[in-house]
Amino acid sequence: MHELAVAANLLDVVLKTARENGATTVVTARIRIGAGSCLNPDSLAFGFEALAAGTPASGCRLEIEHLPAPVTCPACGWEGERLDVAELVCPQCEGHPLRITGGRELTVDTITVE
Amino acid sequence: MHDFSVNKRLWDQTDELGLANRRRLEEARIYCINVMSAPGAGKTTLLERTLERIAPGPRFGVIEGDIQGRADADRLERFGIPVRQINTNGACHLDPRQVAAALDTMDLGSIDLLVIENVGNLVCPAEFDLGEADRVMLLSVTEGHDKPAKYPLMFRTADVLILNKIDLLPHTDFDLAEASRVARVLREGIEILEVSCRTGEGLDGWIAWLEHRLAHAKEHWDGMPHDHAPGQSHNHDHGPDHSHGPSHRHDPGPSHDASPGRAPNHRPTGGPASGA
Numbered sequence: 001m002h003e004l005a006v007a008a009n010l011l012d013v014v015l016k017t018a019r020e021n022g023a024t025t026v027v028t029a030r031i032r033i034g035a036g037s038c039l040n041p042d043s044l045a046f047g048f049e050a051l052a053a054g055t056p057a058s059g060c061r062l063e064i065e066h067l068p069a070p071v072t073c074p075a076c077g078w079e080g081e082r083l084d085v086a087e088l089v090c091p092q093c094e095g096h097p098l099r100i101t102g103g104r105e106l107t108v109d110t111i112t113v114e
Numbered sequence: 115m116h117d118f119s120v121n122k123r124l125w126d127q128t129d130e131l132g133l134a135n136r137r138r139l140e141e142a143r144i145y146c147i148n149v150m151s152a153p154g155a156g157k158t159t160l161l162e163r164t165l166e167r168i169a170p171g172p173r174f175g176v177i178e179g180d181i182q183g184r185a186d187a188d189r190l191e192r193f194g195i196p197v198r199q200i201n202t203n204g205a206c207h208l209d210p211r212q213v214a215a216a217l218d219t220m221d222l223g224s225i226d227l228l229v230i231e232n233v234g235n236l237v238c239p240a241e242f243d244l245g246e247a248d249r250v251m252l253l254s255v256t257e258g259h260d261k262p263a264k265y266p267l268m269f270r271t272a273d274v275l276i277l278n279k280i281d282l283l284p285h286t287d288f289d290l291a292e293a294s295r296v297a298r299v300l301r302e303g304i305e306i307l308e309v310s311c312r313t314g315e316g317l318d319g320w321i322a323w324l325e326h327r328l329a330h331a332k333e334h335w336d337g338m339p340h341d342h343a344p345g346q347s348h349n350h351d352h353g354p355d356h357s358h359g360p361s362h363r364h365d366p367g368p369s370h371d372a373s374p375g376r377a378p379n380h381r382p383t384g385g386p387a388s389g390a
Contacts, residue, residue, distance in 0.1 A: 002207050002238040006124060013122045021118050029120075038241060038267050074299050088266075097263055097299055100270070108120040 003040055006106070007047030013108050014057050023113030026057040030110050035085050036069035036103030060111075069103020128242060131210035135217065135245025142222040144175075145331040146230065147324075148244050150268060151252035152261075153234030156278040158186045159311040160252065160320070161229060165193045168321050172328055175225035177216045179208040179233045186231065196220055207238040210245060227328055240267045248273040248327055255279050255286050259293035262300060269297050274305040274323060281310040 010031065018026050029048075033039055045062045052058050068081035073090040078098075082088070088098040139146050149157050165174065176197045178187045187199040198216040200208060213230060230246060232239040251272035253261055256279055262269045269275065275297050277290065294306050305323060309316035 002205070002241060005205065005207075005209060009124050009128070013120060013124065017118055017120050017122075021116070023116070023118075027115065038237065074302075097266070097296060099299065100266070104125070106124045108122045108124065110117050110119050112115055112117050114115055 003043035004047040004051075006039060007044055007051055010044070010048055010108060011051050011055070011057060014052075014060065014111055015055060017108075017111055018056050018113050021113065024056055025114040026060045026111050027114055028061045028063055028112040029057070029108060030063045030065070032065045032067055032105055032107045032109060034067045034069055034103035034105035035083050036100045037106050039106065041066070065109075067103060067105055070101045071098040072101055074099050128210055131214060132243030132245045135210050135214055136243075136247075137245075138214075138217065139222075139228065139245055139247075140335070142225070143332070143335050144222060144225050144228050145328045146228040146244075146246045147248050147250050147327075148230045148232060148239075148246035149250045149252065150232045150239045150272075151234060151254075152236040152257055155234070155252040155254040155257065156311050157231050157234070157252055158189055160276065160278065160309070161190060161231065162193075163311050163314070163317055164321060164324065165190070165195070167317060168325070172226040172325075173224055175220055175228045177208075177213060177228065177230045179212075179231060181205070181233060196225065202233055206233055206235045207242055208232050208244060209242050213244045227324075236261065236265045236268055240271050247331060250274050250276065252276045252278050253293065255282055255288035255290075258287075259289040259296075262293055262296040266300050269300040269304075272297075272301055272304060274307065275301075276320060277306065277308045278311060280308045280315060281313045 010029070014026055014029050018024075033041060033044075041064050045064070048060075048062055052060055066083055068083045069085055070079070071082050071085070071088065072079045073093060076090060076093040078090055078092040080091070080098075082098070082100075082103075085100055085103070088100075090098055136146075149161070151157050161176065174193070174195045176187075176190050176195060178184070178190070178197060178199045179202060180186060180199065181202050181204060183201070184199040187197045191197045198219060200212050200216055202208065202212070208230065230244055232244075249272045251268060251274070253275060255277060275294075277293065280290075283290070290308065297304055297306060307316055307319050307323065309320055311317070
């Protein structure tokens with residue numbers, strides 16, 4: 001549910017960039033989300049759409065690029081990447097839940113404006 | 115149609131607010147804990163038992179986070195300590211901006227130990243650095259021993275894990291060893307304390323931990339050489355993009371105006387140990 005707070009920050013950044021560049025309508029915003037960020041993309045897009053209504057970003061499309069999170073096995077040392085961090089069994093030793101060592105990125109890359 | 119580059123990391127803003135809170139608390143010499151758990155795990159009860167039992171000395175302050183109402187704040191105000199209620203009106207966590215606003219209304223000069231009781235939730239509160247020195251995580255045995263594996267972020271960022279309601283162990287299938295094992299995998303060296311707030315079992319260990327951490331913070335403020343307890347590492351494992359530092363990781367960042375806002379006296383009327 002904290003996606004709504006994140007969506008509000010996201011909208012702030014998008015609108016500020018648009019304003020600074022004299023744009024009246026934001027068509028697309030491209031963001032990157034790390035798999036370790038614990039953010040639900042659907043909730044984020046829903047919150048963004050709701051908050052953006054009535055602003056220059058009304059109807060703005062959110063393009064989300066998903067970044068894998070680096071994971072490591074504390075038992076056998078196996079290292080890899082996971083796009084889905086719900087499944088965290090070590091493929092090598094199956095002994096321990098994998099540890100997520102990063103993937104908390106949340107970045108606004110570019111916006112397209114009219 | 116034009117494309118504009120933004121390249122803005124969205125966590126930065128909230129992280130900076132958390133960092134500002136931490137600096138402000140350190141300058142006011144306040145040791146702060148962020149208490150997190152699912153609803154009903156016993157956060158408020160743990161605080162009540164702590165206030166009843168801890169030796170006189172540290173002056174407490176409490177920030178209560180709830181979606182609605184002030185039932186928990188009322189429970190704690192009977193101890194005669196300053197309590198600020200934050201109602202998130204639907205939001206599932208406290209954020210550093212709300213904590214900063216609560217700090218504005220408190221007499222920071224009359225507090226040694228600030229307890230932030232987060233909104234009951236096993237997911238979102240872990241995402242937000244409020245400026246605390248330590249994160250205290252509660253898991254009650256009635257919730258099941260699979261929770262550390264299912265909600266890893268909360269456990270990854272905790273400094274101490276309190277397994278509460280152990281008096282109910284005979285009535286549950288809770289596997290203490292398994293819960294502890296997974297918690298230690300998620301957070302190496304985490305302190306794990308078995309407690310029953312109902313019978314009082316294990317509370318001495320918790321209070322000793324709290325007093326030790328408070329003393330440690332004081333030594334740090336005074337610049338005295340000190341040992342770090344096992345497991346109390348200097349760095350949290352939050353990943354490179356969203357780190358939060360415990361109190362003793364100073365950031366050499368810009369100086370800032372963090373005057374501890376000395377409001378007219380609302381010093382606690384009773385000692386923190388004056389409860390029932």
